[in-house]
Structures are given as structure tokens and as C-alpha cells.
Amino acid sequence: MLIPALHAQANIRFVGTAAPSGAEITLGLNHExxxxxxxxAAQSVLVNFQSTAIRALINTALxxxxxxxxxxxxxxxxxxxxxxxxxxxxxxxxxxxxxxxxIRKQTGFxxxxxxxxxxxxxxxxxxxxxxxxxxxxxxxxxNSALEAMRxxxxxxxxxPTLLHGAGSPVQVPMPITSFGTDNRVATQRRRLRG
Numbered sequence: 001m002l003i004p005a006l007h008a009q010a011n012i013r014f015v016g017t018a019a020p021s022g023a024e025i026t027l028g029l030n031h032e033x034x035x036x037x038x039x040x041a042a043q044s045v046l047v048n049f050q051s052t053a054i055r056a057l058i059n060t061a062l063x064x065x066x067x068x069x070x071x072x073x074x075x076x077x078x079x080x081x082x083x084x085x086x087x088x089x090x091x092x093x094x095x096x097x098x099x100x101x102x103i104r105k106q107t108g109f110x111x112x113x114x115x116x117x118x119x120x121x122x123x124x125x126x127x128x129x130x131x132x133x134x135x136x137x138x139x140x141x142x143n144s145a146l147e148a149m150r151x152x153x154x155x156x157x158x159x160p161t162l163l164h165g166a167g168s169p170v171q172v173p174m175p176i177t178s179f180g181t182d183n184r185v186a187t188q189r190r191r192l193r194g
Contacts, residue, residue, distance in 0.1 A: 002166055004171075005077070006072070007173050010045045011024055011068045011069075012026075012064065014062050014065060015062075020097055028162055029041070031158055032159075033157035041071075042067040042082035045067045045069065046067035046083075046084060048152050048153060052145055052149045053141070057138075058121070059092060060091055061122075062087065063087045064086055066084070092124030092126045093125045093126075094125070100188055101120040101123050101142060101181060102119060103117060103119075103181055104116070105179060106179065107162050107174040107176055116176075128185055134183050143180065146181070147178065147179065150179060159175055160175070162176055
């Protein structure tokens, strides 16, 4: 991923029996207005993920373990890690570790380069039917929690941003205007097989 100056990538890591091989999501950030260093940013992101309603939506068999933040540019930007493991609080039985909530990162730009996604671990069985459909109330709860998380990050000066890979036709990061939870779960086999 290309991380330009004044931008960063946050990697949030998960462990637990619901993620036997571990799991990770990434989120780009614009830190132009943030006054702390990379470790401070990692702490801000992790505390935000753990204190918003997101933690209440993931299974007790999953722990939000740590966050690593890398400031751009890639070659010279500082990096920082903050660890404070806290488990999810949703008491439901976890689905297979390969099954994830599919969260779409949406920007104000069209086309494939204007959107991204995260495969968020910790889905619970009562919220997913046999066909892989997520209950509408659970989708709404995820969307509400993600918007709260986005708003808090913005207020801290860490604006959620869509970063692009080296091969992308667009290199300029784009601010994420919203997150959208898909109404069907997605799978990532490597989370089950390692």
C-alpha cells in the first residue's frame, strides 16, 4: 500500500478461538491535523475501536489485541504499536473463522478506485442465517457503530482514508465518507487455514 506523507495505515489485529490463525483489518488515515506521533495514533485507533459499539458486535471468542500505525512515506515514516487486548462482548456463538462481516469503504469518488473493503472477523451465529444473510437489524447496528467510530477518529484528527496500491491508476488517498455493511457475509480461507 502506498502511504504518502501526512497519511498513515492502521493495522488492527485480532486473536482468539474465533481467529485461530489471527485476523487483521487495515484502515488508511489522514493525520495532517493530528498532534501525536505514530504510537499515539495507534493508541487512539485501538481505544476508539474498543470503546465504540464495535466491541459489542464481535464475539467473546475474539480479542481486539493491538494496533500498529505506519506514517508515510513508506520508506521513512515512523511506526508505532499499542497493545491492550480486550475481548468482544457479544455472547453469541461464533461462525467459522473463515466467515467475516464485509465492510465497504465508500468515498465520494466513483469506480473501483473510489471504494475499498474490510473483512471484519467475529460474526455471531444468531445474526447470520444458513444462507449467509446477515439480519437487517445487525447490519444497521454495524453501520451505526462504524459511523460512530469514523466520527470519533475525525474529531481526533485521524480522518479515515482510502489508500491505494502501487499498481492503482489513482495514487491520491481519498477520504472515506461512510462505511457500509454488506447484508451477506464474506469468506477468507486463510483465516481458517493459516
